[in-house]
Amino acid sequence: MSKGWTRAAALLALLLAGCQRGMPPVAFHAEGRPPRLSDWHVVEARGGRLVLNRGVVPYDLNTPLFTDYAHKLRTIWMPRGVSARYDPDDTFDFPVGTIISKTFYYPRAADGTFTHVARTYDSSKDFAGEGLDLSRVHLVETRLLVRRADGWTALPYVWNDAQTEATLQRTGAVEPLTLVADDGSREDFNYVVPDESQCASCHAQDWISRKVHPIGPKARHVNKDYAYAGGVENQLAHLAKLGYLSGAPAPAQAPRDADWSDPKAPLDARARAYLDINCGHCHNAHGAANTTGLTLDWRTPEDRHLGLCKPPTAAGQGTGDHLFDIVPGLPDESILPFRMASKEPGVMMPELGRSTVHREGVALIKAWIAAQSGSCVAIH
Known part of the structure; x- marks a missing residue:
């Protein structure tokens, strides 16, 4: 042939x-x-x-x-x-x-x-x-x-x-x-x-x-x-x-991340998977948000790099007058869910890709922060 x-x-x-x-x-x-x-x-x-x-x-x-x-x-x-x-x-x-x-x-x-x-x-x-x-x-x-x-x-x-x-x-x-x-x-x-x-x-x-x-x-x-x-x-x-x-x-x-909406999965795994896919492509060591000091991809340990008791790199309306990205146990005092729940340019995160608030996503991150132990008092 x-x-x-x-x-x-x-x-x-x-x-x-x-x-x-x-x-x-x-x-x-x-x-x-x-x-x-x-x-x-x-x-x-x-x-x-x-x-x-x-x-x-x-x-x-x-x-x-x-x-x-x-x-x-x-x-x-x-x-x-x-x-x-x-x-x-x-x-x-x-x-x-x-x-x-x-x-x-x-x-x-x-x-x-x-x-x-x-x-x-x-x-x-x-x-x-x-x-x-x-x-x-x-x-x-x-x-x-x-x-x-x-x-x-x-x-x-x-x-x-x-x-x-x-x-x-x-x-x-x-x-x-x-x-x-x-x-x-x-x-x-x-x-x-x-x-x-x-x-x-x-x-x-x-x-x-x-x-x-x-x-x-x-x-x-x-x-x-x-x-x-x-x-x-x-x-x-x-x-x-x-x-x-x-x-x-x-x-x-092979590695496998959690389904953010699966109530049977651990809360921490669901929240970290959500932050990884929605935020981690910018908030990582080499991404567009690498100057913020906030890294949200799956590799980030649960310390200040993840936002725990970390002050923002810049003050202004994007902070909502909150002092830290994440305050353990206190989601309403944390910058991260505040920015996720906003639709205002200059405040909202992510900056692109949405015109509405993901209510269920905000609720997940708030629940995750509420479940965290610790305090930022000593740092403050």
């Missing part, structure tokens, strides 16, 4: 695989900024569904980053013959050609109004196979992280009102929405799509180089089960089986 025939057969197989889902194979663009999400053929709106192309693998996180109560569909795609290298602590080392997508969406509110979206954690009715049922959800944006030869490129695509296509919005966008809770209460807010430069403020692991890297695909975040179309399987094991991940240990030997 000739090599030419083999290559032709492989190409035909790829084309047929794409056609099975109604779209051409995934198109990796090594340069430039394609104007439409569909130019990549990673996820597309087809037949009332948001469809994942062949080889596009969904994944989830044990504890996700909060974004105005948005739900998120995350995916990974890689070219044939390459894989990511496992790392027990940091982001997996993804090869050139990798495309990571994250689609932000909301379940539709019961009243059927397009701009009214449900404030709920229930995603059981969102999915159609591994894609999304567009009769039940409101698509807002899909962000791509593309691994090119010179590093990662972040591309934000915003969905149109018809929910048929998403177009590149390099300068960001604002979409007015209304969150509707189960009890019928409503909260108007502006969902803000970040511009390309703002993406780097969170995704830069090193604030000196400011090179963009993924945040979520770390062993401790993705070491969990996922309900794939073919059945439930651990995500690390599934990625390894597909050839997308090399060097990974058995899931039981």
